Amino acid sequence: MAKQSPPFPIEKDINLEWFDAEKAVWMPYADHGLNATFKGLFSDVVVEDIDLAKLLNPRPSSTFVVRVGGNSMKDERITSGDRLIIDKSLPYENGKKIAYWLNDFQGWTVKTLSIRNDGYWLIPANAEDTSLFEYKIQEYDIPWGMVTWLLHNEYHRK
Numbered sequence: 001m002a003k004q005s006p007p008f009p010i011e012k013d014i015n016l017e018w019f020d021a022e023k024a025v026w027m028p029y030a031d032h033g034l035n036a037t038f039k040g041l042f043s044d045v046v047v048e049d050i051d052l053a054k055l056l057n058p059r060p061s062s063t064f065v066v067r068v069g070g071n072s073m074k075d076e077r078i079t080s081g082d083r084l085i086i087d088k089s090l091p092y093e094n095g096k097k098i099a100y101w102l103n104d105f106q107g108w109t110v111k112t113l114s115i116r117n118d119g120y121w122l123i124p125a126n127a128e129d130t131s132l133f134e135y136k137i138q139e140y141d142i143p144w145g146m147v148t149w150l151l152h153n154e155y156h157r158k
Helices: 052-056
Strands: 026-030 047-051 063-067 083-087 097-102 107-116 119-123 142-151
Touching: 047 052, 063 142, 083 097
Parallel strands: none
Antiparallel strands: 026 047, 063 083, 083 142, 097 107, 097 142, 107 119
């Protein structure tokens, strides 16, 4: 029997980055929203500090960062080189992004979780790539955690 091809690109190695839960990361923060017009630009903005480590990592024992490889989720604005913050402690939710280990393909992926009557499915999001297809999760595949934040560098995008 021929070996089955994966339904989408699979990462064999995962690039983990850990938060230092004891180290605050302070940045200026304007809590009153950002006006998208030039009228009154920054005239009434009150700037305070926000701890990004606390915001992005409320549960340090179960949270980590991974770098994305591939563009199978580009229609959801997740592209190669982005960083995802994953929390292993959160419950699985239909329609949310999830990181998964696919045992048959010995690799990692991030997809949208679809919970249906016939099981759990991983859904890619790249309409330009017709080789991608939905994958029904097998009992021996391993959920790794829910995506809580997407760190997407908009400035350096082509």
